[in-house]
Amino acid sequence: MISQTTRVVNPSGLHARPASVFVKCAMSFESKVTARNVSTDSEAKDAKSILAVMGLGMKKGHEIEICADGTDEQEAVSALVQLVESGCGE
Template sequence: MKSKLNITVSHPAGLHARPASLFVQTANKFNSDIQVQNLTDNSDLANAKSILSILTLGVCQGHEIVITAEGDDAEDALKALEALIEDNFGEE
């Protein structure tokens, strides 16, 4: 199964350092192939399970990203990543 999610990153640091690390840790909990693209900068696809790939996306606060997951737990992966982003990566 293939699923897709468009979401805006509201964390002040975007997907840098700690938020990127949490994003990758969450993605790695799932078997599905998960890719991310920074729609704001029209970036290439990046492997959501690689910290270097995520950091090279240059996602800043207010950027829209699309997360694509393909596999048996794709829906669960997207829900977990969406919750992480919407919760501002557990920060105030």
């Protein structure tokens, strides 16, 4: 299992559209992927669930920890960190 922390850069945080892009990316990997809002000290949630990701309430500037466990864990974490740092396409 590996994890990495990054910071949300979207001006409106991870609202519905960027959250769906994040979830779609997470679903493309075999590994179990979780996300946690470090800034609010939330529990880790399933990054492949739109409701779970939106429930983390990630706003601009919040730190997010992305963890993956499985055969493609490194690729999953790298792709999701890069996605968050790029603003999830916004």
